[in-house]
Structure formats: C-alpha cells, structure tokens
Amino acid sequence: MTDQQTTDVAEPEEETSNLPPKVPRLPPGEWMKKNLFSSVGNSILTVVFVLVILAITRGLLGFAFSPERRWDATATNMRLLFAGAYPQNQFVRMWVSLGIVVALGGLSTGVWRAGGRMYLTSLLLKGYGVGGAVVLVGILAPFSGSARLSYFLVGGLLIAASFAVQSATDEDTTVGTLAVGLVGVSIAVGSFWVIPYGHHAFIDGAQVVSDGTVAATTKGPLTVMVILAVLTYFLGREIADRVDAGWPRKVLSLSWLASPVVIVFFVLRDPDFDYGHIATTEVPIFLAYAVGGGLLLFALASPRIGEVGRIIAAVTLIAAAATFLTPMLQVIRILALMLAVFALAAPTFSGNRAARLRYVTVWAGVVLGLLWLITAINSPATVESNSSFFTGGLALTLIVASFTMILSFPLGVILALARTSNMPLFRVMSTTYIEFVRGVPFITILIFFSVLFPLFLPENMEVTEIAAVTIGFTLFSAAYMAENVRGGLQSIRRGQYEAAEALGMTTAQKTVFIILPQALRVSIPPLVGQTIGTYKETSLLAIIGLFDLLFVARSLIPNQTSFIGSVREQLLFASVIYWMGAYAMSRASQNLERKLGVGER
Amino acid sequence: MSDAASASVRDLSGATNMIECEGVSKWYGDFQALNSVSATIKEQEVVVVLGPSGSGKSTWIRCINKLEHHQEGRIVVDGVELTNDLRNIEKIRSEVGMVFQQFNLFPHLTVLDNITLAPIWVRKKPRGEAESAARALLDRVGIPEQADKYPGQLSGGQQQRVAIARALAMEPRVMLFDEPTSALDPEMIKEVLDVMKGLARSGMTMIVVTHEMGFAREVADRIIFMEDGMIVEVGTPEHFFTNPTEDRTKLFLSQIL
Numbered sequence: 001m002t003d004q005q006t007t008d009v010a011e012p013e014e015e016t017s018n019l020p021p022k023v024p025r026l027p028p029g030e031w032m033k034k035n036l037f038s039s040v041g042n043s044i045l046t047v048v049f050v051l052v053i054l055a056i057t058r059g060l061l062g063f064a065f066s067p068e069r070r071w072d073a074t075a076t077n078m079r080l081l082f083a084g085a086y087p088q089n090q091f092v093r094m095w096v097s098l099g100i101v102v103a104l105g106g107l108s109t110g111v112w113r114a115g116g117r118m119y120l121t122s123l124l125l126k127g128y129g130v131g132g133a134v135v136l137v138g139i140l141a142p143f144s145g146s147a148r149l150s151y152f153l154v155g156g157l158l159i160a161a162s163f164a165v166q167s168a169t170d171e172d173t174t175v176g177t178l179a180v181g182l183v184g185v186s187i188a189v190g191s192f193w194v195i196p197y198g199h200h201a202f203i204d205g206a207q208v209v210s211d212g213t214v215a216a217t218t219k220g221p222l223t224v225m226v227i228l229a230v231l232t233y234f235l236g237r238e239i240a241d242r243v244d245a246g247w248p249r250k251v252l253s254l255s256w257l258a259s260p261v262v263i264v265f266f267v268l269r270d271p272d273f274d275y276g277h278i279a280t281t282e283v284p285i286f287l288a289y290a291v292g293g294g295l296l297l298f299a300l301a302s303p304r305i306g307e308v309g310r311i312i313a314a315v316t317l318i319a320a321a322a323t324f325l326t327p328m329l330q331v332i333r334i335l336a337l338m339l340a341v342f343a344l345a346a347p348t349f350s351g352n353r354a355a356r357l358r359y360v361t362v363w364a365g366v367v368l369g370l371l372w373l374i375t376a377i378n379s380p381a382t383v384e385s386n387s388s389f390f391t392g393g394l395a396l397t398l399i400v401a402s403f404t405m406i407l408s409f410p411l412g413v414i415l416a417l418a419r420t421s422n423m424p425l426f427r428v429m430s431t432t433y434i435e436f437v438r439g440v441p442f443i444t445i446l447i448f449f450s451v452l453f454p455l456f457l458p459e460n461m462e463v464t465e466i467a468a469v470t471i472g473f474t475l476f477s478a479a480y481m482a483e484n485v486r487g488g489l490q491s492i493r494r495g496q497y498e499a500a501e502a503l504g505m506t507t508a509q510k511t512v513f514i515i516l517p518q519a520l521r522v523s524i525p526p527l528v529g530q531t532i533g534t535y536k537e538t539s540l541l542a543i544i545g546l547f548d549l550l551f552v553a554r555s556l557i558p559n560q561t562s563f564i565g566s567v568r569e570q571l572l573f574a575s576v577i578y579w580m581g582a583y584a585m586s587r588a589s590q591n592l593e594r595k596l597g598v599g600e601r
Numbered sequence: 602m603s604d605a606a607s608a609s610v611r612d613l614s615g616a617t618n619m620i621e622c623e624g625v626s627k628w629y630g631d632f633q634a635l636n637s638v639s640a641t642i643k644e645q646e647v648v649v650v651l652g653p654s655g656s657g658k659s660t661w662i663r664c665i666n667k668l669e670h671h672q673e674g675r676i677v678v679d680g681v682e683l684t685n686d687l688r689n690i691e692k693i694r695s696e697v698g699m700v701f702q703q704f705n706l707f708p709h710l711t712v713l714d715n716i717t718l719a720p721i722w723v724r725k726k727p728r729g730e731a732e733s734a735a736r737a738l739l740d741r742v743g744i745p746e747q748a749d750k751y752p753g754q755l756s757g758g759q760q761q762r763v764a765i766a767r768a769l770a771m772e773p774r775v776m777l778f779d780e781p782t783s784a785l786d787p788e789m790i791k792e793v794l795d796v797m798k799g800l801a802r803s804g805m806t807m808i809v810v811t812h813e814m815g816f817a818r819e820v821a822d823r824i825i826f827m828e829d830g831m832i833v834e835v836g837t838p839e840h841f842f843t844n845p846t847e848d849r850t851k852l853f854l855s856q857i858l
Contacts, residue, residue, distance in 0.1 A: 498699075513722070
C-alpha cells in the first residue's frame with residue numbers, strides 16, 4: 001500500500017529502497033549559525049539555555065554518582081522491583097512469560113517484515129552524540145581522577161570509532177535498523193558476561209554481595225531471550241516467504257491479544273491447579289455453546305430464513321432472560337445472553353457459506369474468550385507462597401495495565417456507541433454511567449472494588465484481589481475511553497453516514513464497516529494517552545495494599561535494614577522504568593498512526 | 602446532437618410510473634423547504650431538476666430515498682410507499698442509487714472494497730461475484746486500473762466515477778444525482794457527465810440535480826424548474842430553453858445563460 005503512494009512521487013530508481021530522498025546536511029558551523037545564533041536575542045537565549053541545561057545535568061549527575069548513593073540497594077532488590085515477592089523456585093515462569101512476548105515480537109517482526117534501513121551517517125551522528133555525552137559526564141560528574149579518565153577514554157574511543165567508520169565508508173551506505181538494534185542489545189547483554197558489575201541479591205533472606213559478573217540466573221535467561229528473538233525473527237521471515245502473509249498475520253494478532261491471558265495463566269497458576277474442574281465444567285459448556293450455538297447461528301445467518309429467524313432470535317433472548325430465574329452457573333447465563341445478541345444480529349451479517357462460517361467462528365472465539373476470562377476471575381490464584389501478595393513490582397503493574405487496556409477498549413467503544421445512539425434507553429444509561437464514573441475519584445472506585453465488590457458477588461463465587469481491582473480499573477478506564485471514541489465518532493462527516501444509508505446498509509453494518517474504522521483511527525492519540533495514564537495510575541495499587549513497582553521502590557526497599565533511607569535512588573530508578581514503558585507505547589502509537597494513515601489525504 | 606433529438610422525442614407514455622410524489626412538503630423549523638411538490642417520473646425517464654440555490658432541489662431528491670423525512674404528502678417508489686417502517690426504507694434504499702456532490706466515498710477502503718461492500722453485505726452476493734461485477738463497473742466508468750487504490754489517491758473526477766460505480770453495483774432501478782459535478786474542477790466535469798450520458802442511454806431512470814445546462818439540454822427527457830420549494834415549470838428541454846412560460850424561469854435562464 002505504501003508502495004503505491006511512493007511510486008506516485010518518487011523516481012523509479014528510488015523504488016528499491018524505502019528511504020526518503022536525502023536532504024543535504026549543513027556543515028555544523030553553518031547549522032549552528034542558522035539555528036542557534038541567527039540574531040542577538042537568539043544568541044543570548046542559546047547561551048542561557050545551554051548554561052541552565054549544564055547546571056541541571058551537573059546536579060543530576062552529582063546526585064546519581066555521589067558516593068553516598070546506595071545503588072547497591074537497587075541492584076540487590078532487582079527481583080523485588082520486577083516481580084515482587086514471587087517465589088524463587090517458581091521464577092522460571094516469569095522468564096517463560098517474557099519468552100512468550102519475545103517470541104511473539106520476533107515472529108511479528110519477521111512476518112510483517114518490519115524494520116527498514118537507515119543511513120550509516122545518521123547512525124554515526126548518534127555515535128558522535130553519545131561519545132560527546134560520555135565525555136560530558138566525565139567532566140561534570142563528581143568522579144575521582146582515574147574514573148574521570150576512563151570516561152574520557154570511552155567517549156573518545158566512541159568518537160574516534162565513528163570518525164574512522166565515516167571516513168572508511170561511502171556517504172550513501174545504509175544499515176538495517178534491526179541489525180543496529182540487535183548489536184546494541186547483544187553488547188548490553190554480552191557485557192553481563194564480561195564486565196564485573198558485581199553480584200547483589202537476597203538469597204533466602206540473606207544478603208549476598210560478591211564481585212564478579214552478574215548472577216547466572218539473570219544473564220543466562222537474558223541471553224536466551226536474545227537468541228530466541230533472533231531465531232523467531234528468521235522463523236517469521238521464513239513463514240512469510242513460504243505462505244500468503246494473510247493468515248500468519250491473523251494468527252499472530254490473535255496470539256498477541258491472547259498473550260496476557262496465557263501469561264497470567266502461567267504466572268498465577270500452580271501445578272496443582274484444578275484441571276479436573278475445567279474438564280468437567282468449562283470444556284462441556286464451551287462445546288455445548290460453540291457447537292449448539294454455532295449450528296443455531298449458522299442457520300440464522302442464512303439470507304433466506306426471513307421472519308422465522310427473527311422469531312427464533314426473540315425466543316433465544318427470552319430463554320436467556322429466563323436463565324436468571326433459576327440458580328445456575330453465571331457462565332451459562334452470560335453466554336446465553338451473548339448467544340441471544342449474536343442471534344439478533346445474525347441477519348445483518350448473513351451471507352453465503354463463507355460469511356456464515358466466519359460468523360460462527362467469531363461466535364466460537366467469543367465463547368472461548370469469555371470462558372477463559374471468567375475462569376481466570378473465578379479461581380483464586382494458588383502459587384505456593386507464604387505471602388498472599390506474591391505478585392508485585394513491575395509484573396503486577398504490567399498485568400493490571402495490560403488487562404485494563406484489552407478489556408476497557410471494547411467496553412469503551414460500546415459505551416460510546418450507546419451514548420451516540422438514537423435509542424434513548426441506551427443513551428441515558430451510557431451517559432449516566434460515564435458521567436458518574438468521571439465524577440468519582442479513582443481511589444474511591446479502587447477501594448470499592450478491593451473491599452466491597454467481593455461482598456456483592458453471588459454465592460460460591462470469589463475473585464482474586466488482582467481480578468477485582470482490574471475490573472475496577474477497567475470500568476473506570478472504559479468511561480474515559482468512551483469519551484475519546486465519542487470524539488472520534490463526532491469527527492466523521494455526515495456524508496459518510498448518508499452514503500452508507502443510501503446503499504441500504506443497516507445501522508449495525510454502517511457502524512461496523514464505515515463509522516468505527518474511521519472513528520477509531522482518529523481516536524488513536526487520545527486512546528493511547530488514556531492507556532499511558534492507566535499504566536501510570538497502577539501506582540495507586542499501593543493504596544489498597546498491593547505491592548506495585550512504585551510501592552516497592554518507595555516503601556519496601558528504604559525500610560530494609562541494610563538500605564534504610566535509600567528512597568531517592570529507588571524513585572529515580574522507578575521513574576526510568578515507568579518512562580521506558582510510556583515512551584515505548586507512545587512510539588508504538590505513532591507507528592500505528594502512520595500505518596493507518598494510508599489512503600487518507 | 603442526434604442523440605439529443607432522439608432523447609427528447611422518446612415516447613415514454615406507455616412506461617410504468619417509477620416515482621410518484623404527491624403534495625410533498627417539508628419544514629426545517631419554521632422554514633418551509635418543500636411546498637407541496639407533486640411529480641411523476643416514469644421508468645427509463647431522465648429528469649433534470651434546475652433552480653437557484655436553496656430552491657429545495659436537493660431536499661426533494663433526498664426525500665425520495667428518505668435521507669430527509671418529508672412531513673406531508675406521499676412518495677411512492679416502484680410501487681412501495683415511503684413510510685417510517687425501517688425495513689421498508691432499507692428496501693427502497695437498495696433500489697435507489699444516490700450520487701452525492703461531495704462523492705462521500707469511504708476513505709478507509711480501497712476502490713474495490715468501496716464498490717463491493719454493499720453488494721456483499723446488503724445484497725448478500727458472494728464476494729467473488731461482487732468483485733467481478735465491481736471490476737466490470739469500473740471498466741464501464743473508465744477507470745479499471747484504479748481498483749486497488751484508496752479514494753484519497755484519486756482525482757475528483759475519478760472519485761465521482763467510483764461513486765457512480767458504487768451506486769450501480771447495487772443494481773438500482775433509479776439513480777439520484779445530487780449536483781454530481783459541482784465540487785469538480787472544470788476539466789473533470791466532462792468525464793463524469795460522459796458516464797452519466799452513457800447511463801441515460803442505457804435506459805436507467807435518473808433524477809439529476811445539476812447546474813450543467815448543456816447536459817440538461819442534451820440528455821433530459823423532461824426538465825423540472827424549482828424555486829422556493831415549489832415546482833415552477835415542467836417541460837421538455839426544447840420548451841424550457843427556447844420558450845419558457847413562467848417569468849421566474851425566464852429570469853433564471855437570463856442569469857445563467
């Protein structure tokens with residue numbers, strides 16, 4: 001798709017590379033003259049700002065590299081910061097989870113053929129920049145003579161190496177961005193095997209400090225991750241070469257969607273998990289609904305069924321309502337309601353055999369997803385641990401944030417559609433919900449779901465605390481998501497509705513095929529903003545006594561006898577971790593926007 | 602011009618009524634947009650609606666496929682009266698194709714998907730059949746090579762031709778054109794009008810709101826002149842352009858020609 005756009009403007013010989021035409025770069029002297037010293041006022045501002053930045057950097061470096069800093073507190077508690085009090089003998093599950101993400105990432109990069117090429121000169125420019133920064137650190141930080149010298153040496157080497165490469169290569173040389181990234185990560189991970197960072201940890205409650213390289217339990221798995229990333233990348237490329245790219249992409253997208261569920265299953269379940277219950281309850285329910293409901297929907301999605309179909313759908317709805325009159329498993333009721341919704345919508349998505357089969361497949365997917373979700377909420381986590389708060393740190397933050405993201409998005413879309421619909425009942429309900437949630441402080445909702453929500457559950461149903469607060473996060477976030485999506489809906493021009501209506505589309509068809517795809521594209525920036533907000537708001541979990549990353553950094557570590565009062569170091573470290581996550585999301589959304597921008601003016 | 606002559610003398614007296622409007626009135630608040638509009642359009646007839654801006658031309662044809670709701674009178678399309686029954690409306694809309702001034706193509710879909718979406722989901726056609734029909738239609742409007750592009754990559758004239766193909770893909774019995782060339786650059790108007798002329802010759806029933814006098818003179822079986830929400834004058838192009846009876850028609854023509 002992008003090819004078509006570029007061929008319109010680019011010269012034919014440019015077709016092989018995706019790089020934009022190179023803009024001639026000004027010599028550094030002229031660039032500075034043009035941008036920094038163009039007038040007297042500009043020059044004064046430049047000098048003042050450079051001095052301010054230097055002062056701030058000096059202060060920050062003075063703080064970070066002061067001999068009083070207890071960075072060994074951070075190093076010793078790395079496990080606590082990342083995974084909370086997760087039992088050490090089960091820790092391999094955390095690595096398996098990370099492995100799933102890395103493998104999916106590698107496969108996706110390969111299948112989508114992501115990663116372009118960049119000019120070597122722009123990479124070398126970064127080399128000069130980093131080298132300069134290292135030298136600057138050496139100048140500004142409060143080091144002893146020999147340490148200062150080593151910084152000068154490293155920075156000088158970087159600059160010299162960049163210069164050497166630049167003079168040895170052609171101006172138009174390009175390098176693969178993925179290769180550059182891989183080399184960077186490999187150097188970082190490889191340094192764990194070579195450079196004596198020292199080994200700090202709590203092992204069975206006893207503090208261990210030793211010289212030498214990082215512990216094998218850290219550098220080993222990390223090395224495996226790098227290898228896994230490379231292998232899966234090439235596997236993904238092989239797959240993309242051999243088969244039509246359509247279905248691997250679909251499978252991968254679904255795998256990404258399912259990955260948090262799978263990972264939580266890995267992280268939270270213990271080997272004694274009650275699979276017998278799954279086999280005797282969840283599996284039969286799934287089969288009954290997927291097969292029975294599937295057959296019903298396959299029949300209802302026939303274009304020729306007519307009035308009879310509507311009557312059957314109405315009967316399904318009544319039957320679903322009737323399930324609430326007698327005691328039975330919640331799952332059965334919820335799925336019955338979903339089946340009724342699907343039955344009512346069947347005429348809208350009816351069509352030939354392929355269309356009907358697709359509809360039934362979507363139904364089976366919904367049944368599977370709902371069952372899994374409800375099972376996960378229903379069964380308390382049972383990892384062996386003497387503390388009930390076994391998941392904590394960054395893992396807890398990521399679990400709550402990613403589930404909130406996945407669940408609140410569809411809910412927000414439904415709320416936004418309800419709020420803009422013509423049906424007064426839906427509109428009033430949705431508006432009331434959104435305005436209520438937006439008018440209540442988040443902490444209230446969090447405390448409600450942590451303390452009171454379990455009391456409202458039907459008998460024999462319990463939820464884990466993580467599930468309860470995730471529901472709270474989801475319901476809160478959905479209200480804001482709904483308002484963002486509503487903004488997108490309002491940006492769709494009247495003509496789009498009219499064109500769809502003039503073609504005889506039903507409201508559902510119009511919404512699914514025309515309005516939502518456009519509205520969601522427009523809503524990406526505010527939706528990502530909301531997601532980043534949720535990610536950071538997980539730090540409020542500390543209020544209800546869960547040990548999230550910030551709580552570990554702020555309260556747990558500074559209270560350990562060896563590291564009393566080392567709170568500022570931990571806060572700085574936690575900020576960096578939060579920033580990296582938020583920045584990654586922000587970049588991902590920019591990429592997504594650029595990709596989806598295809599075809600728009 | 603022989604085409605024009607043959608078009609003007611086409612005998613449609615035996616044809617069935619495709620659209621009947623009787624005393625159609627519509628108000629926007631206190632403002633009366635349509636004032637008791639009555640007209641009958643026969644099968645295969647090409648009617649051009651003329652009139653100054655704000656005279657209710659667009660409102661009237663938008664009432665015919667219920668994009669606007671008339672408050673008084675009745676509209677019958679192909680024997681089915683327009684009521685508020687939802688299924689009734691969807692049935693009529695799939696029989697009546699509409700082309701808009703602003704094209705209103707779906708910007709997130711390729712040209713081919715724009716055309717096949719409604720046949721697949723509303724008409725329930727198999728995808729393969731819908732796609733080959735769409736390609737045939739693109740061929741007919743003269744842009745077969747643009748099937749996989751996005752609307753934003755096409756010129757205005759090409760976009761409007763895709764919009765015509767999209768409407769035709771539903772195999773409508775009537776086509777409504779709401780100022781189809783008003784948003785186009787002058788050099789693109791001809792390519793769209795040529796497509797419309799071909800369509801008229803193929804026997805499609807058409808109602809065209811336009812300011813293109815040449816098109817009206819050449820293609821129309823009848824011209825309806827509207828002002829202030831009322832039909833002022835109805836007649837053949839010859840009558841209308843050479844010998845109009847109403848003063849307001851004469852004034853309009855003197856300003857425009």
